[in-house]
Amino acid sequence: MKLSKYNILIEKGKYLILFNTISNAMLYVEQSKKNKIKKMCESKKVKIGEFEPDEIEILKKGFFILDDDFDEVEYLKLRFNAYRYSDRYLRYTIVLTEKCNFNCVYCYQQQIQSVSGKMASEIQEEQIIQLIEETKRRFESQKPKVLSVTFYGGEPLLSLEKLIFISEKFRELSKKYQVEYRPFIVTNGYLLNKITVEKLIKVGIRSVIITIDGTEEIHDKYRRLLNGGPTFSKLIENIEKIHKDMQVQLRINISKESVNSVKKLISFISEKRLNVTFDFQMIEVVKEFSNKFEDTPLTLKEFSKIEVELYKEILKYSPEYSFNPFKNLKFARCDALCLNSFVIDVDGTIHKCWGEVGNKVTIAGKLTNEGIKLNQKYTKWLVYEPYEDKECQSCIVFPACMGGCTFNAVVVDKLHGSPVKKPYRCISMKYNIKDIIEVVANQQLKLRTYSNRV
Incomplete structure (x- = not known):
């Protein structure tokens, strides 16, 4: 041994x-x-x-x-490829519209539209029908167990009727073919009122990701309406009305200047007893594109330290909060590397990564009346081998990240589809995994949930 x-x-x-x-x-x-x-x-x-x-x-x-x-690396390779080429999951990210009712200071999509000079558009009936028919064909031929759908934008709730129509069709198909339907929405939350939520629940949608970047002062500085108006109070009002009916995850983007505001937000959420989960991310700004973000982005090491502080802050106010990032194994860091994972843009073009939305250079296929037609750019994603990187193999968190974000390795290096690279490929656990383990262990000790003891 x-x-x-x-x-x-x-x-x-x-x-x-x-x-x-x-x-x-x-x-x-x-x-x-x-x-x-x-x-x-x-x-x-x-x-x-x-x-x-x-x-x-x-x-x-x-x-x-x-x-x-x-051989541990061979085992990880086998596990990764079994997941990558599995027909068990069919995953869509559907860009319903490029339009948005917010004017966020760090929005990369607005930067892309500004550079391209392209007017924002939304998905058309033709693409919707093609996608529904393609889903039916895949249900019949591949027999997946799970259909995972992310409704995305712009702001997807600006195309609510189309969203409702698509989700209802997916729900009906999933029921007919005995496929588990897992939909959720990435939204700024401003239009997520009680009536809208009732419509979403009727078509099977019970999960939303809403971005709130701190308390009122910071959030309204970063995430304003198109007319410059505030958004924080409206989001809190909406969350208060829906958090018992939907699974709400708060995505919180962090800069150096916003850390204290985020801590205050955690306390504020706790005081209001809102049933939400938290997801912390770094604000990344592409310097080559013009933007209105004037604060200071964190380095990955700085963010790693702050991330631990913030989860400790959550547990201080809400000891019962379920915090265990190790609960589910991740066989691939990014579903973009998987066979049956597609980002459907508003014009029916296919991408693999939602960071490519609107990028004509990286189009990997097209929705047609005969189904999804793919090209060689799709193949680039499927032949990427993270376990061949010797530096990654020697990293203690390699099994958890499997090479980290592949945007640089595929979009930049293989497809030459972006003039700039993301600043970080690695994940925050590279620097804080021991601290995260301690936080999880301490909570489990308090809750007496340990089942294995030597």
Whole structure:
């Protein structure tokens, strides 16, 4: 037997936490077993005779120890490709409209439209019918188990009637072919009133992602209406009305100047007892494009530290908040690398990454009356091999990120579809995974949810 190279050992006083990034298994090691686990990890040698059979079974199950001939990179490659080429999932991101009722200072879509000189448009009936017919064909030929649909924009609720029509057709098809339908909307939330929510629920939509970038002062500075008007109060009003009926995730984009405001927002949300989850992201600004963002973007290392602080802040106010980013294994970091994952633009053109929306250089196919017709640019995504990067293989979080964001590797390097690269390929866990593990372990200890103990 040998030790996994993707183990993380954290010592907390009299106890140890052992974590594996292939399996996401977390083992809480009690004091009586601490020394032999620590000795094993530090010596990088597994002495079977020092452990009871049930202890060996637990360590093997969590991938902490492995058979001598087990190749972890080959295993990750197999797992990744099985997920990538699986017909189990059919995934659409549907750009309903390029129009938006907001004028956000960091919006990259507005930057692209400004450069291209193109007027914003919306999806037409022809593309909608083609997509519904293509979905029916794929249900019959591929027999997927899950249809995952992201309604996207611009602001998708500006095309509410089309959104309702598409979702109802998908819901009907999914029921007929016994496919699980998982739709959600990425929205600025301004039009998400009670009446709209009732319409969405009727067609199977119960999940939304709404962006709020802090309390009123910062949010209304970053995310204004087209006429310059404020938006924060309206969003809070809407969330208060819908949070018991829908799953609401708040996406919070962060700059150096907004950190304290975000902490105040967490307290504010807690005081109002809003049932929401949180997703923190860095504000990334493309300097080559003109923009109105005047604050300071965080570096990845800076964001990694702040991310931990913010989750601790959430748990301080809401100890029952379900925080465990390791709960679900990620076999691929990005669904753009998967066989049956498509971004459908307003004109029926196909992309793989929603960061390509509106980019004519990276079009990977087209919706037609005969279905989705793909070209060689689609292939570039499917032949990208993150596990061939030696630097990535040696990184402790490689099994969790599988090479990180592939925009630079595919869109920039392979497709030559962007004049600029994203500033960071890696994920924040590269720098904060130990801190995140401790936060999760502390919460689970408090809630007494540990099931495995050595």
